[in-house]
Amino acid sequence: TRTSKPKRILAYVEKHAVPGDAESVVNAIDAYCSRVEWAMNVGSDKGKILDRVVSETDPDTVLELGTYCGYSTVRIGRLLRPEARLVTIEMNPDNAKIAKQIIALAGLNSKIEMLVGSSSDLIPQLKKKLDMKTLDLVFLDHWKIFYLPDTRCLEETGLLHKGTVLLADNVVCPGTPEYLKYIRNSSRYRSEYFPSRLEYLQVEDGLEKSVFLG
Ligand SMILES: CCCNc1ncnc2c1ncn2[C@@H]1O[C@H](/C=C/CNC(=O)c2cc(-c3ccc(F)cc3)cc(O)c2O)[C@@H](O)[C@H]1O
Numbered sequence: 001t002r003t004s005k006p007k008r009i010l011a012y013v014e015k016h017a018v019p020g021d022a023e024s025v026v027n028a029i030d031a032y033c034s035r036v037e038w039a040m041n042v043g044s045d046k047g048k049i050l051d052r053v054v055s056e057t058d059p060d061t062v063l064e065l066g067t068y069c070g071y072s073t074v075r076i077g078r079l080l081r082p083e084a085r086l087v088t089i090e091m092n093p094d095n096a097k098i099a100k101q102i103i104a105l106a107g108l109n110s111k112i113e114m115l116v117g118s119s120s121d122l123i124p125q126l127k128k129k130l131d132m133k134t135l136d137l138v139f140l141d142h143w144k145i146f147y148l149p150d151t152r153c154l155e156e157t158g159l160l161h162k163g164t165v166l167l168a169d170n171v172v173c174p175g176t177p178e179y180l181k182y183i184r185n186s187s188r189y190r191s192e193y194f195p196s197r198l199e200y201l202q203v204e205d206g207l208e209k210s211v212f213l214g
């Protein structure tokens with residue numbers, strides 16, 4: 001059957017990355033998407049900010065919304081302690097299939113679990129399904145209009161604790177105006193904007209880091 005962009009990314013990673021070396025998987029995807037074809041991975045500029053937030057948070061439990069090809073999943077997973085757990089949610093089964101292979105190639109299966117389905121359906125089940133007490137870090141990178149409803153859902157399902165960090169991609173481009181308006185005006189969060197560049201381009205974008213205050 002015809003290839004897709006995720007399939008072409010996987011083929012390039014299989015050819016150029018070193019199995020079990022998560023760093024080489026991240027570098028291979030960045031090489032492909034900067035030289036051959038653009039893809040909506042968080043990329044290396046914003047990725048360095050993501051790395052710093054993950055390292056400073058040093059989370060036991062991470063939730064990612066919107067796996068796509070697994071670039072940020074691997075980027076985050078490579079920094080986690082062996083006993084830490086990352087759950088990533090992806091609703092498109094074709095993307096999930098590719099991402100699973102990229103995560104496996106990076107050697108991160110022991111730390112990463114992918115749930116195939118929509119965040120709206122799966123977030124309410126997280127607490128019991130994965131014995132998830134609470135989340136230490138949430139990375140939002142799915143359809144931008146769902147950042148706010150899903151954040152409200154995370155609040156209501158008791159998955160956030162005092163100190164949980166929400167990190168949102170693309171708050172400038174494509175932009176997440178409703179989410180930003182809510183999170184920056186809520187007394188329940190302390191937010192900070194990290195300016196950067198849209199992946200693989202010279203366009204302004206950035207990450208919004210918001211700490212839940214309980
Ligand atoms: C019920 C829908 C909401 N819940 C969801 N639950 C589970 N998975 C979901 C999902 N929404 C989307 N997804 C998945 O996340 C991925 C979608 C990500 C959306 N990201 C973007 O649109 C995006 C877009 C750009 C972009 C920037 C500039 C431009 F000109 C064009 C695009 C840059 C980015 O960094 C982006 O993240 C897909 O794999 C999709 O299947």
Ligand SMILES: [Mg+2]
Binds near residue numbers: 040141169170
């Ligand atoms: Mg993004």
